[in-house]
Amino acid sequence: LPAVFKTNKNLFTIDAMVASFSRLIVILVAFLSRDVSSFSTIRSGSDTILKLSSTQQYQRLLSSSPRSSRVLLSAQSSVNDDDQDQIKAASTSNNTRRSMLQQAVISTSAILSSTLLATGGTSTSSTIANAAMGTLPEFEDTNAIFQGVTIDVADKAQYEETIQFFTNSFDGMTVLRERGGDGGGIVRDTWLGFGPETLSIPPSFELPVSSFSQYGGHASIHLRYDPKAASLLYKRSSGEYNNEPAPGDSIAYLQMGVPQYRISQMVKYGGNVIDAYGWVNVVSPAGLPIRSIVGIRPDPIMFLAINCADVKQSEEFYNKLGFIRQDFPFARPNSGQGQFEPPQPNKSVYLAPSPNSMGVLLLQNKNKKKAVVPNPVLRSINVVYNAPGGDNGGAPVNVDPTIMDPSSIPVAFVPQEYLEEEIKLTAKVSS
Secondary structure, eight states: OHHHHHHOTTSOOHHHHHHHHHHHHHHHHHHHTSOTHHHHOBOOTTOOOOOOOSHHHHHHHHHSOTGGGSOOOSOOBOOOHHHHHHHHHHHHSSOOHHHHHHHHHHHHHHHHHHHHHHHTSOOTTOOOTTOSSTTOGGGTTOSEEEEEEEEEEOOHHHHHHHHHHHHHHBTTOEEEEEEOOSSTTOOEEEEEESSOOOSSOOTTOOTTTSOGGGSSOOOEEEEEEOTTOSSOSOOOOSSSSOOOOOSOSSEEEEEEEESOBOHHHHHHTTOEEEEESSSEEEEOTTSOEEEEEEOOOSSSEEEEEEEESOHHHHHHHHHTTTOEEOOOOOSSTTTTOSSSSOOOOTTOEEEESSTTSBEEEEEEOSOTTSOOOOOTTEEEEEEEEOOGGGSOTTOOOOOSOOEEOTTOOEEEEEEHHHHHHHHHHHBOOOO
């Protein structure tokens, strides 16, 4: 419809049509669902919602008495039992691409409806009062999210090759932000992802015209090149093609669900393709293992799979950080039952702070008697949290990793306000 009205100026303007269409969807959904506000209302009740104030509070969580003081971020919805059954039935029946898109539109419209009704219908991007992370309705049930990973690179050519590997091999991945430059031993940083990292709805996003790649809340892969690094963390094999395995086995893979990937570009830019039967497993030029599936996700960066010496011990660690068990995410509508996407591995545990954020998949190490070897290229997994009052209490911000999980995975804590400021300072300017 937008294309049609753009070509015929004798009809209504495109802005007027989009606005009218959006309002029509909101009104219809509000009428048919009777009480759409219940879908986005979180019952606080006796649930403990812990506002994390600093990295030190995160550290204290590890030594606190577990279970009773754990952050319970899967807050109960106020939808009644009958409606809950109907929603579950709708999500499991007729699970085609068309039905999934219809459910996505209805869910998004319901959230927008409740926002409009609460604000008098003034704006579709109004701030939601009870949003714990930014103003995105997807994160109103949590005060922390797993936002991405940081990878260390010790060679300039490898750093540039890794950027080319990701942006050319995986459809939609782009350079989001940059910092640093050549010379003087300055550390260079590049953030890669599939859309804005900001935890609010970007002003350019318009329903129902804009794509997921223009929405906020995307995870990122942060590449960090230090010219002063003493030695390579990952050295590719000699010869035309790289066949060097990942250095260490603590990271099984970083999973992405993308509309298209290009194996030829993976090989061209130094990736080691392990196998490609239905999906592809490849070691990136920097030494990070990647698993890519052809599929559709709001954010294609899905989760980090970790090999654990003890899954139960690792689960308890992440529970104390606010990660809880969630439904295993899939990129294709057949939910792992076809030949192009694997099911959830046996005896694995999937955890995330929110069903709408990136998560971790805990896998039992195949050889329990053998210690897990840390992958040195992984500098940290990055947890972004909301400090009380929207600030860090004036304390210096340290975004370096401060603790490690039982599999020697470093964890860094980033205040939300710090992330938003960094996004403004380092955003890549389009030419």
